[in-house]
Amino acid sequence: MQAQQPATDDRIDILAGMALFADLSRAQLEAVAHTFEEEWFSEGQRILRQGLFGAGVYVILDGEVAVRVDGETRATLARGDVFGEVSALLGEPPVADVVALRPLRCLVLAAPEVKGFLLTYPTVMYRMLQVVARRLRHATQWRG
């Protein structure tokens, strides 16, 4: 049987365009693409489940999701956005559902792998800290 062979690995091009991975070399991006697992969700499927343990950090390759707390939409996220990092870092269940608004392709790193990954790629850790800081600022402004 003829081997199936894609022309390129588009995951690496998408990762290369993301602020989170902006400091990594092409070879490191390839390693990242192979370290994360690719998952695919159809419209309406839940990716993160409010209150349930054991998920991971997700990077959106394509598509859009809603972040919902008790059924109320608080935010939408799209290509290049990250979610699940807070619960993965704290070892706690997510405080929101994340639901696909249209077909969603993403990369996921399981929570137990996150610490080792961030220590291997400290520049990604720094940029993830910026993501979390921006969210904190946004939340503070929102409450104010």
Add this chain to the structure above:
Amino acid sequence: MTQIPGAGSGRPQPAARPFPPGRYPVVVVGSGPGALQVAYALRRLGVEPAVLSRDEEPGGMFRHYPLFQRLISWSKAYPPGGPEGRLYYWHDWNSLIVDDPQERALLPEFMDGSSIFPSREEMARSLVAFAARTRLRVRYGVTWEGTRREAEGFTLLTSDGAYQARVLVFAIGMAQPWKAPIPGIEPVPHYVEAKPLAAYTGKRVLIIGKRNSAFELADALLPVARQLVLLSPRPPLLSLLQRSAAGVRARYAVPYEDHALGGNVFVLDAAIERVERTADGYRVHAQGTTRPGPLVLAGEEAIVATGFATPLGDLRALGVATFAQDRLPGLTPFWESTTVPGIYFAGATSQGAVGLRKHGIPSNSGGIGGFRHNARVLARHLVETHFGQRLSRPTLHPEAVVPYLLSEATRASELWNQRAYLARVVAVDRARGITDEGIQPLAWFVDAPGPDAAAIVLETDATGDHHPAVYVRRGGRVTEHVLPGDPLLTFERPDHHGQLADILRGLLA
């Protein structure tokens, strides 16, 4: 060779080919273990599918692979509880599951006792015997050529003619060789094209890939090769460390030990930039990842072991969405294409339904141990959702629920083989009381609306602890409760009973 009743008699007589072209309730494509299990389960539930296979006998990939002739999943001849026990299939990952003991074709019967890992031939013989003993009818030698959507279902175009069915189940394996997109890789043979072992004698061999098929090659080549280099961008995932059968199995870990001790095996983390054909072999240009820096590696031989894809034929054109670099269809928790309702997948492709991957542990759906259970759940789902059947659901006395769920957590092979993926579910039915809803996908239980109910699964956390977890749905809201582990994996201690009773309090009243 000893003649085993049933074995070897699976080859059909040309005159007796079943399932001529026409209309059938379900068409199953394939005759590997996934197809055999789902076809058997459907027939037991009263919906006999037309089973079509381009092969000449049952067995699927096991007619040819694994290349070096022994499987990576075990079948133990003397498991606790024996073949009648609820736990049996957890100790025998390779046998298909029957309801009638007379129909059994359990692997240990076909194995010579020298290993807990069946040889390819032993596995293939067990599948031939399964098809014969269950009198499973398959139309062999017919090729699926095309697929059309119709007002009510589908038309499957084959080399024998057209088949109409409301539901199609593709159990076509992860059988298509897949090569990573690396410039210059085209002339490098894929795993399936590896030469006889003797051709590698005294050679330096480059193996592109670091999963099970790459380590299977390395393990086989170790006695003959002068040097082995395994290359891929990330460090290998070992089953021992991942606590998952998806990692490189301990059986193939010897080359890794050789690398760790500084032998002539090199397991390198590098992104390959290009492969160059040279006068005496191949040269690979790569960039180190874990240890950055350029690498140039030479070998007289090279093999690509970057895996397999599902041979989807024209299903993409029909609208079946794929992921994982186009290797797998995106599936619902009941293994239905998320984009083309009515098209289902069984066998290794059922890993397209990824489940919750709790604590990073994937399903076992890529191997028989996992997908045989998926196939049985799928059969029940199909007859209920497409053929108007309501399967019986035994009722349980409220006091029996806690012991029953804990017994399942301790003994159900569905739960052990498919951790955090398949669940035993009991529901509260206003008219009938508490009902046993059978085995269901956990992703379905936690995401779909339904009556008040409880689901028990087995989970393994980041520390490696195996323990039951209970999901309780009350008023449409699902909560999660983790029960304690146990050093001997018995989850029926008084504290398990007490905690589960507390968790279910109010639900069962």
